[in-house]
Amino acid sequence: MSPRKSDSRERMVRSTADLLREYGASATTVDRVLAHSGAPRGSVYHHFPGGRTQLIEEAVELAGNLMAGVIDAAMQADDPLEGIDAFFTVWRDQLVNSHFRAGCPIVAVAVETNDEAPHLTHSAGAVFAGWQEAFTALFRRHGLPEDRSRRLAALVVSAEEGAVVLCRAQQSVEPMEAVAAEIHDLLVLTLSNRP
Template structure:
């Protein structure tokens, strides 16, 4: 049975995410998206009047929202160290399942110059900012100071993205495991030295 025309928009966005992860932004052309998704050519400018730029922008936003959802779920964890451990484990599993072909679609866009479409760089930046804000909220919830929470959040995101790149280059999860271990130990130490909870009775 052939795919329904009505779902061509979603298929194109999801194919764009896959292509960004595996081939990077420069190689993610409209023709390649159509071939991967099986969407009819006439659907491109019907669904995406802004063309390739709009399509990639929406793909970055959707990928970012998915990961933000995972982080938001982690925020509710009673153990923030376990939550971060699971974040790194998610990326490790993604790399293994794809045989190191699939990286982060947001990074794929961020590392391009995007001179002809600067909004793509802004979109990638907004996703990374959202992730850092979510992790900051996690650490603040567990009584780490605001400044320390923001620094740790930036470190977690930067370490994960850097580890993804190293893992793909080395065809190994060793960099991710090394980074995850160091972040784990750092968080254990940070949380052990946090200010005590204020148990003073309120009037």
Template sequence: MSPRRGESRERMVLSAAALLREYGANATSIDRVLAHSGAPRGSVYHHFPGGRAQLIEEAVALAGAFISGLIETATRADDPLEAVDAFFALWRERLISSEFRAGCPIVAVAVETNDDAPQLIRSAAEVFARWRDALGAMFVRHGLPPERSRRLAGFIIAAIEGAVIMCRAEQSISPLEAAGAEIHDLLVHALRDR
């Protein structure tokens, strides 16, 4: 029985997202995606007439939506500290289980030059904005002013992403744990003083 029509497309997007996490945008080539996904070569331009840029953009959207879903689920919790701590715990587990190889695919696209596909940086910016908005809305629901909520949300995302990069470089979970502890203390005070 042959795979259904959409299966090779889905496998390619999932593979591109996984490869972005480990190797970055520039190293996520069509050949590497095909090898990782097992999809037939002829399916590339059938499913992605825009070529590599379209495939990467869809992988960014998929990865961004996945993490957005996790953030949005976590932010429904009654305790915003628990929600933010859970996000740090998720990254802790991902870093350790990948032996510090897996980073954020959105960062991978955002930090690399994509002169041939400027839409990729816009896609990354949209994902970061969605994450910031979800966290910010949670803080507003818990009594913080909207502007402070937005700043805190952006700061938390920046702290997590920066800590993940440092963890990968140092091959240690220490930067993430330090950032998580500081963010936790900051939120305790911010939510207490509202």
């Protein structure tokens, strides 16, 4: 059964996010998105008058929202350690399931110069800021002061993203497991010494 034409827009955004994860922003071309999504060529400028830049921007938003959902689920845990551990497990599983080919589409956009569309870097930054705000709220809810919560949130997001890069480069989950264990131990100590 072929996909419905009305699904073209969503398929193209999802395909763009998948391609960003695997190939990076520069290699995510309109032709590659069309081939990956199976969408008809005419649908690109019908659904995305801003072309490739709009596709990438919407893919960043989609990917950011999907991970925000994971973070929101982590925030529902009574124990913040369970939530943070789950966050790292999601990334570990994504790496394993993709045979270390899929990284973070937000990083893929953030590390590019994006001279033709500098707002893409700002979009990536806003996604990371949103994740950090969510983790800050989690730590605040569990009794940590605002400044410490913000620093820990930045550390969690930075450590996870760095671990994704190392895992892909080394074709191993060891960096993610090491970072997750170290963050876990740090949080155990921090939460046990909260004021």
